[in-house]
Amino acid sequence: MTRDANIQAQERFGAAVNSGKLDEFNDVVAAGCVDHDPAPGQGPGPQGFKDLFTDLRSSFPDLHLEVEHLTATDNDVAFAYTVTGTHQGPLMGHPPTGRAINIRGMQIGRFENGKLVERWGSSDQPGHAHPTRTDPAAMKIIRALATGAAAGAAGTTALNTLTYLDMVWRARPASSTPEATVKKLADVTGVKIPGNDEERTNRLAGLGPLTGLVVGIGVGAALGFTREAGYRPGLLGSSLAAAAGALIGGNGPMTVLGITDPRTWSPVDWASDIIPHLAYGIVTGAALHALDPAASRPR
Structure with missing residues (x-):
């Protein structure tokens, strides 16, 4: 697949996160996708991503992923991003606080045949936990x-x-x-x-x-x-x-x-x-x- 097709697949992934249409992951994430930096409790493959973002969107109904800079090769797509949202639902046993989150991170994904097969990522985890620390x-x-x-x-x-x-x-x-x-x-x-x-x-x-x-x-x-x-x-x-x-x-x-x-x-x-x-x-x-x-x- 071409570089442009990989970028398009990544953009579809991001659009699914923002819209909540998480079944899109089935088309852009390989069944055997390996996430080298998974979220706590995240399962493998497309279903793992669907479960993760279902929970996150339940906790943060206005969850939004904004890609700030993206670069790609024939096989890899790397980008910096910011995730924002408001803590309006339970999160990992914590009640909603009404506080906003602002998480910055970077991700590298390797694609084959227009699907994500490997992922590496790093994010501002303290920023993720911030809404639950203080009432x-x-x-x-x-x-x-x-x-x-x-x-x-x-x-x-x-x-x-x-x-x-x-x-x-x-x-x-x-x-x-x-x-x-x-x-x-x-x-x-x-x-x-x-x-x-x-x-x-x-x-x-x-x-x-x-x-x-x-x-x-x-x-x-x-x-x-x-x-x-x-x-x-x-x-x-x-x-x-x-x-x-x-x-x-x-x-x-x-x-x-x-x-x-x-x-x-x-x-x-x-x-x-x-x-x-x-x-x-x-x-x-x-x-x-x-x-x-x-x-x-x-x-």
Whole structure:
């Protein structure tokens, strides 16, 4: 057979893969065809190829083989290719993930009488397995939590900055309520803070501000999660939700433990607490929108 006939046979093979008309393999693959690099579980001859691509098309209904470069001699056809598809059905025991694959590879086929008699191939197997490694829904949640945490960290920086500026402006000392809250919480839960008196005092001095960081980042992460779950308020709504969450998360434990009583606060006390939390809300809300690609999509 001629070089052109071999190329035509290879093209019919590729068309069968793309169309799903796999009986075409009977005309272009020899009964005794030897695949030197078979897929896992692939049988011999035309039936082996039919079974393989039947399974693949079941897993990837939009499976498509694109030949990028082909060269041929009187007996051999070699080509580079890319296989694409979307994982919509079970694959080797793995449930569908909805993820796309993009597999690149090369193949050499030897032909006799217009039929494939030997095949050698190499492909990007890690790319083939990629859709089954990670649950995309879990990755979306992780990404949403990380995005929210980053937004919360930005908001916490704004809150701390205004708090420190207020200390400078009014020459007031740092609040001791975070440390007192940690100490009271440790007493209530029976958790012992290790060290002598001085060491415990120093540890409390560090743990107090850390609780603020945990609240700020935690509120941001929670808002990131709710956005992924479908609650996507506008910038104002996000900012108010963040500010309210930080106020409740920060002042709630102090109030419940009896460290402070907001009913006794002066107007100045309220202002020094609310203004930094509003700054937290504005920055956190803005960061959530800036880091969320869906927020900028037309609705």
